[in-house]
Amino acid sequence: MSDSNTTTFTNPSIFILMGNPGLETSYIWISIPFCTMYIIAVLGNFTIMFIVKTEQSLHEPMYYFLCMLEIIDLILSTSTLPKTLSIFWFNSREIDFNACLTQMFFIHCFSSMESGILVAMALDRYVAICDPLKHSTILTNRMVAKIGLAVGLHSSILALPYPFLTRHWSYCKTNIIPHSYCAHIAVVKLACTDTQLSSYYSLFVLFSVNGVDVIFIIVSYTQILRAIFRLPTKEDRLKTFGTCGSHLCPISALYIPDFFSALTHRYGHNVPLHFLILFANVYLLMPPMLHPIIYGMRTKQIRDRLLQLFTRKES
Template identity: 70%
Template sequence: MTDSNRTDFTNPSTFILVGIPGLEGAHVWISIPFSAMFVLVILGNFTILFIVKRESRLHEPMYYFLCMLAVTDLVLCTSTVPKMLSIFWFSSREIDFSACLTQLYFVHSFSAIESGIYVAMGLDRYVAICQPLRHSTILTNRVVAMIGLAVVLRAGILALPYPFLVRLWSYCRTNIIPHTHCEHMAVAKLSCSDIRISSYYGLFALIFRIGLDIFFISMSYTQILRAIFSLPTKDARLKTFGTCSSHLCVVLAFYIPTLFASFTTRFGHNLPIHFHVLIANMYLLVPPMLNPIIYGVRTKQIRDRLLNLFLHEGSKDFSWRSGSQTQLCAGLARDKVLGPLP
């Protein structure tokens, strides 16, 4: 290669984000479902935060972890989707080198935080089912805060080498990133240096983060299932397992696309590049969109509070009916144990 055809991009001032390579003509149409999902992410997660803050009955470890998850999802999406939509709508493809490294760090660190929160929520379900009488003494507010801090520190430390490695490499090929956002390997592959360290560290971080987290969640549910199967009746087993269903749903919604995106990036060399980019975007958008929906639909306390918020004109009637049903159930239970009053 002659010097006239070679451009040195060592620490380039800007990168160019292509968007979805090969589908540039359909960017406007692709932006419709993406922007709809982004709106759902914003509305759903802010609704969860608002409900938990307003409802004192929800000031428990499970809902504290749910709030941490909502904040994480909001940061993860707002760090990537606005730039993505600006590419789709306005062809605003340039991103400053430092902004690219910041976005890269946010994507990897908050993905790790989300994974760690799922482990914490699994721990909460384990204590609630296997040690129900000690739940409030084991998972105190102090312990919940320490778990949250540990999750954030682990994620921040694991993601810290990514921007430093990217800044270390020389970019003598191009500064065009075939992606909608700055992702570690998508940027590292532009380098003309030997990037095996980046590749090895990315694989190590993936195994250390997701591998260990899946292992701990599996261990929690092994103990939970043992406790559930030891219950005397089928109804009790189903009811107890139902308290874990929301957590299981969000875990599957997160880890399935995450693992699929990670492995197709490293091993799916025969797949078209636009497929890789679409999968990477789904992994960033789908879990944050589904999490508040799953917990809103499957958690009675949140569902009832939502009904109370959106049906103001019937709130008094709702409260009256709830109170009447409570009194009726209490009376039936009393009669069953003590017999009917004279």
């Protein structure tokens, strides 16, 4: 262990994840809300997918996209939290070099997929509200499958350069990562070669890919709001806006922390490291926990089906 920490090497066999430096005495207390959020996320997401699968009236593009979002949430949270909890509970800090790169790929790939599916859901709401007569002919089951496949391929291609570039850097002096998972920027900081290409690529993805997704969503909802305000009665406007409100919360929960986390890691030199790491963990756990709650509470069909399940159990 000491040799790997003091010599220059390329492709170390293992990295050492430090967890959250500075908060070691609070690991047990920190793990309680993390574990609770993960349990809620798993139970909530599986419940939503079960309801959509068993309820025939929910076999529509909006709910197919929602199931894709739930699957992405489960994979994204599961790719990081078990290792984080093993550090907090068992002091299991070692992670294989290839496993670290795989974790890095999963984080970036499925974060990008989440963004892509939110764009697809915005497209679905746009067609349903602005051109409802063509909704069933445009967003067929075949088209929904093609969109899901396109989002998956697009995200995989975008995420591949992260582990590819990281694998080819030379690492010097230490293999200790001051983080609870293999965050790209935390690993890159260990390299002793010029990593500007990796940094520029991260910023490119953040602004030109995620930024384009945000712009597309804003344009879609601008058109949706214009269509809503043209509806004849207040009841119709409120009902139509209600179908979109459940979508706006996950959008905010994804993009605002995403941009905040990426920019503070690069330019927030005065922000305490333990806060950045804590925020990075919460950022990956919050959307998977919130999505089933938001859609379960604000989507009438899902809410009614949930009530039916609970009332049957009680009777």
